[in-house]
Amino acid sequence: xxxxxxxxxxxxxxxxxxxxxxxxxxxxxxxxxxxxxxxxxxxxxxxxxxxxxxxxxxxxxxxxxxxxxxxxxxxxxxxxxxxxxxxxxxxxxxxxxxxxxxxxxxxxxxxxxxxxxxxxxxxxxxxxxxxxxxxxxxxxxxxxxxxxxxxxxxxxxxxxxxxxxxxxxxxxxxxxxxxxxxxxxxxxxxxxxxxxxxxxxxxxxxxxxxxxxxxxxxxxxxxxxxxxxxxxxxxxxxxxxxxxxxxxxxxxxxxx
Numbered sequence: 008x009x010x011x012x013x014x015x016x017x018x019x020x021x022x023x024x025x026x027x028x029x030x031x032x033x034x035x036x037x038x039x040x041x042x043x044x045x046x047x048x049x050x051x052x053x054x055x056x057x058x059x060x061x062x063x064x065x066x067x068x069x070x071x072x073x074x075x076x077x078x079x080x081x082x083x084x085x086x087x088x089x090x091x092x093x094x095x096x097x098x099x100x101x102x103x104x105x106x107x108x109x110x111x112x113x114x115x116x117x118x119x120x121x122x123x124x125x126x127x128x129x130x131x132x133x134x135x136x137x138x139x140x141x142x143x144x145x146x147x148x149x150x151x152x153x154x155x156x157x158x159x160x161x162x163x164x165x166x167x168x169x170x171x172x173x174x175x176x177x178x179x180x181x182x183x184x185x186x187x188x189x190x191x192x193x194x195x196x197x198x199x200x201x202x203x204x205x206x207x208x209x210x211x212x213x214x215x216x217x218x219x220x221x222x223x224x225x226x227x228x229x230x231x232x233x234x235x236x237x238x239x240x241x242x243x244x245x246x247x248x249x250x251x252x253x254x255x256x257x258x259x260x261x262x263x
Contacts, residue, residue, distance in 0.1 A: 011036035012043070018175070020044045021082040031178035038157040038175050039187030044080065045153045049146030051076050056142040070133030074126060077149065077245070088238020089125070090118035095228070095235075102230050106166060109235045129246055135253045140202040147195050148210060148248035154191035155218050155244060156237045161185055163222055166231035206255050213251040217244045 010033040016024040019041060027033045052073060059069040078086065095108040097117035136142060160176050161184055167173060200207030221240040225232045 008036055012040045014175075015040040016044065018171075019084060020047070020080050022047060022080065034175050034178050035180050036184060036187070038160055038179055039184040041157045042150045042153040042188070042191040045149030045151070048077050048080050048149040049143070051080065052142055052146045052149075053139070056136075056139060066134040067130075070130045070136070073133045073136075074129050085238035085241045086122065088235035089242040090114050090122055091235040092239035093118045093121045096224075102228070105229055106233075109229075109233060125242065125246065129249065132246075132249050132253045135257070138256075141252050141256065144199050144202055144206065144210065144252050145249050147198050148214070148245055148252075150191055151195035151199075151210070151214055151248065152241050152244040154188045154195065155214055156241045158185065158188040158192070159218060159222065159232060159240065160237055161188070164226065164231040166225070166229045166233050166236075170234060172232075172234035172237060203255075206252065209251045209255055210248050213247040214244050217247050 010027045013024045013027045014034045015037040016022050017027070018037070022044070055072055055076060056069070058064075059072075091109045091111070094111075094115040094117055095105040097115070098105060098108055100108070136145070160172055161179065161181055165173060165176070196207055196211045198207075199210050217240065221236065221243065222232070225236045229236060
């Protein structure tokens with residue numbers, strides 16, 4: 008279990024962790040520990056919000072660093088998947104060619120355009136965040152997105168028989184890993200609901216809607232999911248959870 012935890016942090020984050028041997032038994036529960044990286048991001052977002060409030064930092068400075076923190080923790084591994092999937096889908100090529108584009112280390116113009124728009128929208132949404140309860144809810148979203156990503160990796164059809172994702176999926180203890188992912192999903196919803204059941208439900212609905220959309224798109228365009236597709240989903244999921252929190256607050260302020 009402990010070696011699986013270290014494997015998850017070594018692979019999906021830049022958080023220092025003890026080195027473990029790269030073998031299957033050390034990755035058996037790694038996907039089950041994947042959401043804990045989101046918990047670290049959540050803690051950092053809360054600390055940054057409190058520091059920004061103490062320093063009376065402007066909305067743009069706060070939101071820019073809030074966007075940067077997940078990248079700092081993960082090293083941009085999921086953004087890489089977002090870019091690869093964007094380029095592959097923009098090619099309108101056949102499935103085989105799209106899978107080849109996913110493996111191409113170069114970045115295309117469509118990825119640059121979409122990533123720029125992504126960060127712009129994310130920064131704008133964070134600039135609307137003004138309450139600690141919002142920050143905590145958004146932070147929990149980083150746990151939820153990773154739990155759903157791990158869930159999809161275990162249960163959805165894979166487009167490849169090998170690759171980075173499969174190196175974690177194939178050796179995984181499926182029943183225990185799925186139980187861990189479901190636990191994180193339920194816990195995330197319950198914690199979000201502590202700050203409002205409706206808002207918590209909207210965040211969960213937004214996350215599940217993105218999961219359904221990404222599954223449908225992955226099956227159609229790639230023949231299944233890959234590590235890049237999981238990264239693409241994770242980025243979209245986090246954006247839509249953030250949007251759900253912000254627009255819920257905006258709408259309730261107008262109505263009430």
